[in-house]
Amino acid sequence: MRSSLLVGCFAAAKLSFAKGPFLQQTGSTQWVIGNDLWNVTQGSVYATNLQYQGSDAVKNASGHYAGYDGESNFRYTSASIVSNSSEFIDISFSSSFGDLHWVIYPELAGAYQYFVNKALPDISIFRTLWRLDPDRFTNGYTTTKDAPLPGWSLYANATEIQDETFQITDGSYVTKYDFANYVRERDFVGIYGDKSGSWYIHASNEYQPGNHLSQTLTVHRESATGDAVQLNVVQDTSHFRVGIKTPQPVGKIWGPWLWYLNDGSVEDARKRAAKERSVWPYPFLKDNAYHSRGNVKGKLVLSDKRPAGGAAVFLGDVNTSIRPLVQGSNYYYTAYADESGEFNFKHVRSGNYGLYAWSNGGVLGDVYTNFTTSIVGVTDGRTNNLRTLTWDVPKGRRQIFQVGDFDKKALGFTYGGAPNQHGLTEKVPANMTFVVGESKVSDWYYASAQLGSWDVVFSTKRPALNATALLTVSLAGYSQSTGLTIYLNGNTTIGAINKDVVTSDPAVYRSGTTSGEWHLLQYEIRASNLRDGKNVLSFKTDRYTKWRGILWDSIILEWVV
Structure with missing residues (x-):
């Protein structure tokens, strides 16, 4: 495999791209990245002209971009290959807020992506996204909904009744919120058509904020332009909850996730998602803290001696008044206890956590108290066995x-x-x-x-x-x-x-x-x-x-x- 970085301005010339993964600079703030299967042109904000399967998958849509809290989009000033192995290249696009990385393998349609924070303010939303050709990507898929995206013609005579929610002429409604779902129940999400599919696959949700009940947006039709929108909201402490902004530590990493291209097959995307989970944490990420991990296990028993079967269990922030639903500065892990009340977290980043639990119905359906404890320490290569924890419930x-x-x-x-x-x-x-x-x-x-x-x-x-x-x-x-x-x-x-x-x-x-x-x-x-x-x-x-x-x-x- 060969990789290359060509520097210079080639705006007036037809590019001849290197074989294998590559980064080529074509202007002061314009680059082309990709491999033999795909390539895209990255500008200071937007990536457009996504060449895949012999044609542009963006066309008149906006393309790819990233940012926080509304339309505060990142502006890239430089790009470089920060890791170049015999298997992949890791390309970093640098902005004043942080660096967006694309990890490109020679035979992978798509790329792994991750973002490293440098100077983000307190935020509620951080996302990357693709806005693609609506004629090519006609359907949206989440774990709870697989359906055609609403036709853009529906919006022509529709009345906007609230944000991105419209009442159409027959009295029914179309809204981007119909495709929203629970972050930690996702397998993969994407948009697809008869011949092409574009997917986001998260092998882990550790970098996503909140607990089991955290929800956010996924895919939708952009009402103003008709673009097919594939959202990758990896920080959300606002939608579907009482929103707050949370501080973000320097060096915090969102990702890596896989942006994956295929022929539109949902089943192929599902198989790829299973493969990604089997190899996570990813070895290609050159970050010691990312690879320092341990395990946590224990057993929850109610004070009335019942096992806390099926309880929702959450590893979150330590000694905080911030609700688990909107905790969003660090890394977070969710699990459910088995019928005996036992729970197990694997591959947890080293550090200190608070442990929270609450009823998920079933045998705990009458329990309205919550369980909390601090501090749960996680050390690289070790399992912290918390043994039996007693969850107080009212007496009498x-x-x-x-x-x-x-x-x-x-x-x-x-x-x-x-x-x-x-x-x-x-x-x-x-x-x-x-x-x-x-x-x-x-x-x-x-x-x-x-x-x-x-x-x-x-x-x-x-x-x-x-x-x-x-x-x-x-x-x-x-x-x-x-x-x-x-x-x-x-x-x-x-x-x-x-x-x-x-x-x-x-x-x-x-x-x-x-x-x-x-x-x-x-x-x-x-x-x-x-x-x-x-x-x-x-x-x-x-x-x-x-x-x-x-x-x-x-x-x-x-x-x-």
Whole structure:
């Protein structure tokens, strides 16, 4: 294999590219990179003229670029080969914020990419992306959606009702948020057509922020130009949650991930993703900290002696008040415990972590407390066995009723976990009666979003007149300005859920059906306010904002004995 770096201005001449992986400079801030299978022309911001399968895969689209927080795109001032082996070359494009690397192998259609931070400010979003020829790349693929991208003609007479969300002439909606999904559940994502496919494959998500519930955008149709958009959002502490900006350490690496080209075969991309996972961490990255790794294992048992089967377990930041969903300065790892409560993290970067856990439903469906501990140390080449960890749960509680499992998701309810779609809140009923012991969980709906009352009818016997009941309301998300008041037996006000009590997140109005930002609210109820026998707990929506609403997780009423 040969590689080359040719310096000079060749703007007026037809280039004759070297065999194998190469970097050729064609202007003061213009370069061509690639191999015998593909090549692309990189300018100061955009990479265009992607030659693959004998033609340009970009055409009139914008091409490839990278940046943070909206349209703060990187501007490259130089390029160099920083590693040149007999197997690959590592090309670095340098900007004032950091260096974007392309690792090119001779027989690989595509390249590995990674970004090394030099001077990024506090950010919420960092992404790379391709905007490609819409006639060639007609479909979008994620782990939860495989469908044609909306035709650009749909946007011509459509009304924009919110950011990148349009109501078309037949009354339905098109939005880029319908292709969003959970970051850590991804296998691969991309856009493809009959003859070509362009994919992003992440063998690991360690450089992505947040926990199991972190969501972000993937692919969509660009409404203004019609470009087929293939997003690679590797930092997101904003979409679908109460957003924050997080500081980024100098030297932090996002990636490597694989940008992969093929003939449009989803199955081929799936096989390639499996191959990438089998060889990660990648040996080509010349960074000692990247290769310094160890393992963490342990077992979670509840204080009532139950194993924490299926618990969501997260290695995150140490001694912080920042919520796991938006932790975003370091490296993060997720797992689920097995039925005995045991968990195992492999190939964890050396350093100190906080360990967090919470119910993922199932056998832990009645557990609304979280588990946290610090500091979990990881040392190169070693396994930190945390052994048995005790997860405290309340004592002396007797359940009166529960609607839905605690898992910080709306799963189990009607429309909960449905494919992302805008306007689904308009299909939920204004009024509903749920009879404990007769109604099914699916008789409840994923979100409250209409003026009216959802009534829970239940029976109980007071243990004593001076006893106390505890109402725990767990929300999977909340989008203002919906307001809800909780009443007992028609006239006793228990509490309220509104923008003065919880902070708004955009999940519901951005097509979310499963989760946004989690909230836990608790209310004490005197026994004297409850009747021996039949009672009615009403959740009355008294403020309505179209497409907004309360996303439900679980409701539980208990006697504290």
